[in-house]
Amino acid sequence: MKLYGDIQSGNCYKIKLLTALLDLNHEWVHVDILNHETQTQAFLAKNPNGKIPLLELDDGRCLWESNAILNYLAKDSALLPSDPFALAKVQQWQFFEQYSHEPFIAVARFINKYLGLPENRRADYESKQEGGLKALKVMEQQLQQTPFLIGEQLTTADIDLSTPYA
Known part of the structure; x- marks a missing residue:
């Protein structure tokens, strides 16, 4: 299988982390989003949404959206519960x-890390701080009750919210 992405991207990082945790053999294909490599005809044929990460299976089928890829790759592992309620809790996170984390934290990270926090985006960056802190507070409240987001064991929910901040 091939994974298309940029390791600096939080959504790609979590897929790369999962492949390491599960020791999944794959080919990593670097995609430069700032040079619009996700907008080429070849890429759009695999993902009409034109975003990374993208998983291409050996039979040519493609899957996009990081959470869908995480759950697909983690199927039948301890990282994705088979119990319906526990699975719903993973999906809840x-x-x-x-909807509560990515629009604030990931967007602010993109403005800072990818764009270098240009002055013309500083107000946008600052506007993301309150929502980001609120999301982190919700996560912290849960993690004060359980070692992982849905209980006693690491799941794809934890991996999903493990975006690097540097």
Whole structure:
């Protein structure tokens, strides 16, 4: 299988982390988003949404969106519960990541890390801080109760929210 991405991207990082934890053999294909490599005809044929990460299976089928890739790769492992309620809790945190965490933390990180915090984006960067701190507070409250987001064991929910901040 091939994984298309940029290791600096938080969404790609979590896929790379999962492949390491599960010791999954794969080919990493670097994609330069700042040079619009996700907008080429070849890439758009694999992912019409034009974003990374992208998983291409050996049979040519493609899967995009980091949480879908995480859960697909973790199927039948201890990182993705088979119990319906525990699985729903994982998905709950994954939706939280997409709607309460990513719009603030990941966007601010992109402005800072990828763009170098240019002055014309500083107000946008600053506007993300309150929402980011709120998301981190929700996570911290849960982690004061359990060692991992859904209980006693690491799951794809924890990996999903493990975006690097540097």
